[in-house]
Amino acid sequence: MASAAVDQVIGIIVSALQNEATLLVGINDELDEIRRELESRKSFLHDAARKQDMSEGVKTWVAAVRDTAHQIEDLIDEFTYYMYRQQCFTILHRIFRTPKTLCEKHRIASKLQQINKTIKGMDERRKRYGIDRIEGSSDHYLPLYQRDSALFTEEDDVVGFEEESWLLKTLLTDKEKDQTLISVVGMGGSGKTTLVAKAYKDETVKSCFDCYAWITVSQTYMRDDLLKSLIKEFHQSRKERVLDDLGTKGFKDLVEILIGYLKQKKYLVVLDDGWDINLWEAINVSLPNNELGSRIMLTTRKEDVGSYFSEDYKIQRKKLIRLWIAEGFVQQIDRTRPIEVAESYLMELILRSMLQVVQRNEFGRPKHCKMHDLLREIGLSISEREKFGVVYDGKAEIDKCKSHQVRRLSIQTTKGDLQSYSNMTRLRSLFVFVISSVSFSNTLLSKFKLLRALDLENAAIDILPEGLGTLFNLRYLNLRGTPVAKLPKSIGKLRNLEALDISETNIKELPSEVVEMQNLSSLAV
Template identity: 30%
Template sequence: MAVTGLECVSFRYVFDQMDSLLREEAHLLGQLRPSLQDLRGELDSMRSFLRDVDAAGESHVMRTVADQVKELIYDTEDLLDNSHHHVRHTHRHGFVGLLQSIPYHLKHFPAQHRIAIKIQDIKTQLQSIMMRRQRYAINLTEEGSSSRGGKGRLHNRHVAPCFLKDSELVGIDRPREELVNLLVNGEQKLTVISLVGMGGVGKTTLARKVYDDERVKGCFHCHAWIPVTPKFEIEELFKSIISRFHENKSEPISRRIDTMERDQLAEMIFEYLKDKRYVIVFDDVWHINAWNEIKHALPDDNCGSRVLVTTRIRDTSGKSYGHVYCLDPLTQSEAWLLFCKKTFHSIPEGNIPLGIEGISKDIVELCGGLPLAIEAIGGLLSNKEKTSIEWKKMQDNLNTELSRNENLGHIKIILSLSYNDLPEVLKYCFLYFSLFPRNYPVTCITLIRLWIAEGFIESESGKTMEEVAEGYLHNLIDRSMVQVAESYDYGRMRSCRVHDMIHEIILLKSEEENFSKSLIKQKPGMCKTIRRLSIYNTQADVLQDMSFSHLRAVFLFGSMSKTCMHKFFSSFKSLRVLSLAGAPIKTFPVEIGNLLQLRYLSMRNTKIRKLSKSLGRLKYLETLDVKGTYVSALPLKILNLRHLRHLLAYHYNTGRDPPFYYTYGVKLPKGIGILKNLQKLSYLEVNNDSAILKELGNLVQLKRLGIVKLREKDGQ
């Protein structure tokens, strides 16, 4: 666990909001200004403290401290959103504006006073946390050392699979032959082969079987197997390389290597391997800089030398080097065979109890072809009673089993390594998949818009937020953490998903970090404030006695009663994202106009026919998606949404009579040219209104435009 990982994303957002308030609205803050400056100082100190904690390592005490601070950061986010809205809406220009604002300020003075009290309350709680830490004299160095030792031991997780008999392995023959061929044949120049795949897919097991193959052993003068930790030291790595080569040749090692500098060690390796045909396996390389550091120590003398790198990162070996071999999960038949070997080894072939065969196949499907998961879960089930009740319990409670069952703990550890290695800005983006059902393909552009609405995306000079977010998504795919689900005919990604087992890990992490919560039919026991919520076919009483005032995102999958709907809309205050796609709604809920912080609103594929004027109050709205509804015209108040970036409002006719396939757009009010941040507008129904076309010239950010009912004379 990286203590500061998620907190730093929130810290960045909070500091950006604070700096914006202090810089842009300084003359409007009044008595709030010094309070905000003091709070920023307290948070800055806390961020430095948490970074020290992260460097020292994990501890239960530090987790408690981090959780407490995180909740305060969330509270600060809510406070700043309200402060921004309050300050900006009390602004009046000029002397006349000043006179007009006096009664307004008197009216809203209580609100300003409440903000000041809340700021002081957060400061007091932060100071209290720091005082408790000092009182209990937490020693970061001692706690961190034990933690780091644990992490180091966990990295030796591959030892057991490496020595499995071939008869115990499934689906390894073809990739082993292909990799052996790449190592022993081919051109004479130094070649790097990058074996890429997600955690748990069997990269290390395959690489070890290839490395130990007699054809490989007999083809090279020097051999070395080098494990690479996520946080490696290049000097220690160089020493490992030297030690392995000398040990394999039973040669003495100079004691001088303990005192050598990096360049001296690299030179020693270079000289030792000069004019030799060598093979080196670097197991579990995490970063491109690891290979960039290593490659300068390896000579290329056209002796047919080979380097095999196992990695979860697709570009680890660099574009100019070698061959990339992608290791896919097992096929359905291979996965079933492996499961049967691990689970039913004491049962004669073909005699699997009928009552559990169907459940067994469902469990195998859940493992998604990952040998690590199949072997662990199969081994656990092999010791359980062969009854449908016992096995169904495992299937339904896999998430809980992963977090609590020691026999499955290494699955969580291995799959969590990829998460822990993520840059801070990507952790929230990755956890967002927890809000979608298992095996759910998420449209890439939708995911990108959601990340932006939540404030996860850092601005980069010369790029739109959408372009930066797309880079984040590609990063997650390159790390084998997200899979491409579907692509367009021209090659661009359309949708993506996460592996089923990865989804289980995401749910665990989301629970640990209090990132999100799912309500599935029954009411859960919760002690923390909910920040993001997915709702699956809930009953009315599930939402009773629950507070939603701190919610930042809500996703509805399936139906919900009208009572629940009204309760929701009346209690949201900090909501940024609301997805009601497919909900059984016939009229636009007027209460949505009270969600003043809303950035993303989807009512796709609902049955609404008209948008309420209250929509115009959503000043910060960036995405409005009413695709697949019966909305035929947008209200004049839509022109108030100056931050709007994506407007989707159309539906398709797929009737029996011609035209069989037809797109219906929407009519836009005059003045649409004022929405200068629009990047996507589809579909505009011209309908003999050429004036609306002229206004499109003002939409200079527009990247995609859909038009229907365009006349020939309007074309130019």
């Protein structure tokens, strides 16, 4: 969880520096330095996460890193919110020179500098708690010759994985034209490579592609060597002669060769045992999305997940993906759309049986999923402990839920009213799974200024106050199935809103202010 929090805040910093550069003038240097410091500590977090039995000292250190990541996220969101509010009342070219603004920038910069000192001070504690290096063990990876042997395993020797194997073959052979990245995640020795090899060797699968390549990735892979291997494998799959001077080619030439070769071909690629998230970034530029239905399969041991729905709730695939994107859980990968990356996350969860498919679309892809009750309870327990999120279902006192000061809240009971949650000012996501009447006041909404996702599907709410426009950070708004008949004009102020669902409501027309919503990319009516 701490590793995921750090990954998320690094993504937020990078995104902020790229997209909010004007607003962040004066604190961007501090943010970039913090990003570098956090990057250097990611490996130690992964090492700590691998320890089955963490000492109390290690747990304390990991918790401190997580809490620091949360502080940084809060500061960025608060400062961006403050600067946006200033824009509403000040002439744009004078914003950055007002004494009040300069004072606020100085305050934030000072806080960031203090956080940076805290991060650096963690090194001493890290060494004290014994997380001073990445510890390897013989079960962390299979030798390459053992991994490649999976390609020669007979079909009858593969035991189990019937459902997973069927799902993989369906994903590889469906009619979807976009290039699709399919990730298979699991610990070493869990059968990932064998499962993928079974699908890869299937003649029905191979007949769907013009060329194919299987690449086993070592932990110390060289980018250019991977590209050369791809070229050789593609040519050999078509019994074509490989270029004689391939060994002399550099990165630019190799990319051009691959793009030219694959431009008009439907291809299949397996990247087996990818440890590094940068692997995909390093080579995807050479694998064009030519909209011919190409597929890329990646086996890996990396995982980062989370989800918050009521028991036995049927989760719509598109809804879950939009929520992940809104929350910033989807890592930015060059030239790959966030929705494609999120789709690969979903496939990981399904292949690992963490989500169960309850309905598929006409292409055989998941349409609705649900989480097993036991897994849900385990996930909620971890989530609560890690201050990730909490569910209020009436089983605990409401004050206990509020005391967590968590970042995600799922309300699943009619007891109490929304006003009682007004002190949870750090919320990033709010789900309301009740069918009784609920209402939001302008005062309540002003307390949720950092909210990224607001899900009111099927809630009995008929009026949205003008205060909705204060939710500057909002990326996702779901009003599906509510009796809402009118959107407030202030909705135009939600310049970060990416997804809006008003299907099955009483809304007949949109206010003209929606044209001001610069980032709206998904509108369901």
